[in-house]
Structure formats: C-alpha cells, structure tokens
Amino acid sequence: MTAAPAENTTTPESAVSGPRLPETMQAVIVHGPENYQLETVAVPRPGPGEALVKVEGVGICASDLKCYHGAPKFWGDANRPAWAETEVIPGHEFVGTIVQLDDEAAQRWGVTVGDRVVAEQIVPCWKCRYCLDGKYWMCQPHDMFGFKRRTPGAMAEYMLFSKDALVHQVSADLPPAHAAFAEPLSCALHAVERADIHFDDVVVVAGCGPIGLGMIAGAKSKNPKLVIGLDMAQDKLDLALECGADLVINIGTDDAVARVKELTDGYGADVYLEGTGHPSAVGQGLNLLRKLGTYVEYSVFGSDVTVDWSIISDDKELDVRGAHLGPHCWPAAIRMIESGRLPMDKICTHQLPLADFQKGLDLVASGKESIKVSLIP
Numbered sequence: 001m002t003a004a005p006a007e008n009t010t011t012p013e014s015a016v017s018g019p020r021l022p023e024t025m026q027a028v029i030v031h032g033p034e035n036y037q038l039e040t041v042a043v044p045r046p047g048p049g050e051a052l053v054k055v056e057g058v059g060i061c062a063s064d065l066k067c068y069h070g071a072p073k074f075w076g077d078a079n080r081p082a083w084a085e086t087e088v089i090p091g092h093e094f095v096g097t098i099v100q101l102d103d104e105a106a107q108r109w110g111v112t113v114g115d116r117v118v119a120e121q122i123v124p125c126w127k128c129r130y131c132l133d134g135k136y137w138m139c140q141p142h143d144m145f146g147f148k149r150r151t152p153g154a155m156a157e158y159m160l161f162s163k164d165a166l167v168h169q170v171s172a173d174l175p176p177a178h179a180a181f182a183e184p185l186s187c188a189l190h191a192v193e194r195a196d197i198h199f200d201d202v203v204v205v206a207g208c209g210p211i212g213l214g215m216i217a218g219a220k221s222k223n224p225k226l227v228i229g230l231d232m233a234q235d236k237l238d239l240a241l242e243c244g245a246d247l248v249i250n251i252g253t254d255d256a257v258a259r260v261k262e263l264t265d266g267y268g269a270d271v272y273l274e275g276t277g278h279p280s281a282v283g284q285g286l287n288l289l290r291k292l293g294t295y296v297e298y299s300v301f302g303s304d305v306t307v308d309w310s311i312i313s314d315d316k317e318l319d320v321r322g323a324h325l326g327p328h329c330w331p332a333a334i335r336m337i338e339s340g341r342l343p344m345d346k347i348c349t350h351q352l353p354l355a356d357f358q359k360g361l362d363l364v365a366s367g368k369e370s371i372k373v374s375l376i377p
C-alpha cells in the first residue's frame, strides 16, 4: 500500500478517502448454535485486489435462522460436512459503499470508492470443474460470506470483498434494506428459471415469505396463464397479490390441492415452486401437480422429509429439480427492485440497529409479524 494520503485525496491507489477509518468496529460473532455475541473487533484491512465496504444494511435470512438454531445441514452431522463455521461474522444479504480498494479491484469489478455495491453470497474458487463450466454457484471448495471464516459476513460495520467475489452495482437511491433484498430476490428468480415456465402454465408458489414473494414476481414476469400463491397468513397472501399473483389460496382454511384441481379441469398445476421449508409443503406439491409436471425445491429443511416417491415415478413421471443461490439472476433482481414494481416497503417490514441482532433473529424465528428483517449497522 502507499503512504497515508494527503487530505481530500480520493484516487483509488491512495486507498483511504474521506474520514480516517476507525481501528475497531462492532460485529456479531458466531460462537456456535444459539450463541451469537455483539463484540468489538478490528476493522479489517483489504489486501491486494480486495475492497473494504462500509455495510449499510444486511437482511436476516431463514438460512441464518436455521444456522443459528443448529440445523444439521449447517453444522454438520454424520453424513454431511459442516457448512457454517464458528468465530465467523454472519450476514450474506448485504449492501454497502466501497471505502477502500486498489486499482486491481477497481478494474476487475468496474467500481470505485463511493460506489454502492452488493456481492453474491458465494465466493467461488474459479478453478474447479463447476467453475470452469460456468456453474460457479456449485463450486466445490467455495467460500460463503457469513458462513466461512475466510469470508466474514455483513453483520458488522465494515466487511471485505475478497478477490474472487462477484460484485454488482446498485442504485444509491434505494433504502439499504431494499437494496440488500437483491440477494433473496436473485435466489427466487433462479428458482423460477429452473422451472422453465411456459405461457400456458399454471404456476403454484408455496410460501409467501421473502423467497416466495420473489418467486411470484419472477413467475409473473414469465407471463404464464396463472400464478397462484399459497400461505396460511392472510397478510402475506395480500402481499402476494401485490407482487403479481393472479390468485391466492389460504391453506389454513382452504384445500389447496382441491382448489388447484378445480382451476385446471382436474389435471393439476404445471409447475410447483416450493419456498416454505415445511415438510408438509413437499407432499402438497407432489399432490397438486399434474402428470409430467415440474417441481422446484428451493427450501432448506431443518429435518428430513418423507414422501411417497411413487408419485414422482409411477403416478406422474414428475420432473423434480433443486435450486440453490441466485446465479446469473442478480442483474435482473437489481433491475426489478430499482423499477419500483415490488411493494418493497411492505416486504422490508423491520429495520433494526446492529445491537438488536438478537431481536431480529427472534422476529424471523417467530415468522408471524415480519417478512424481511434487516439490520442497519
């Protein structure tokens, strides 16, 4: 690095612009399941090719919650390596402003000090067979912001964007919580892409939380015959209508399978997008799909799910597809948020200071009063 710059120097290689950076910052540290603490830690210093970002907002995701509660998927069990590590700063749905970067980073990402940026959650290796094949979201040895020690997340005042990160610019006009929604929305749009929706399809989306609402908006953009939202909470169903659902079914009071069959001359839906994480939503989807229908699973489940697999084979010859992260969907997600087409004020229900992270986690855990909870460091 170069020597400390004179006042008001803002060239990228001078690294520091604006007020001098503090030595320490507040950050949430994961010590293990249900043991997250707010601590004072050193502000990270970017190495060559990296960027230091002042975090403006970070969403709390269902996967953060499952990690917090210690789901085997995240902390490892007999059959599966741990995905999350301890002593990490959580938070993977973030937006911030670049405060330091060198020429190499500026050129790679086409950004400069002061730019508003988001980065994809996965930090790929760019060397494994998946990366070389363009399937970077399946990278074998990947890092993940907020889950791996090498890539601390955004529940902190500052964070580093590592060299291999995928960085996107986002409008400075958006409220931080709205801009940070680019992550869950890109995930939802990827699930929609996996569904290969056709114009004459009846598409059912299970769950009208942040992912489900994004799936509804994405599915509607594909312009199929009908987009149907399912949930048990009436306020979420109302929001689903605002996000583009043609009709909604309250599964607490209505039989979704029977209603969908009625709407499709007894055949069933063409496409089912599952975004609830509830085991019961899996069987529901298999039952309300038509023969040769397409099932897309996006959820992260806290436990194993048991269903009758002969529905997939013998009864209906279904096409069952997984979906993970939001590859190649970030620009579309950012455009959708910037367009003002989504009721973002109603989706981003809670913004809390970093010190209230526990309240934020609890709000997401209860799932009743909130859609998207964000921390504003």
Ligand SMILES: [Zn+2]
Residues within 6 Å of the ligand: 061, 062, 063, 092, 093, 183, 184
């Ligand atoms: Zn997320």
Ligand SMILES: [Zn+2]
Residues within 6 Å of the ligand: 124, 125, 126, 127, 128, 129, 130, 131, 132, 136, 138, 139, 140, 141, 142
């Ligand atoms: Zn890779």
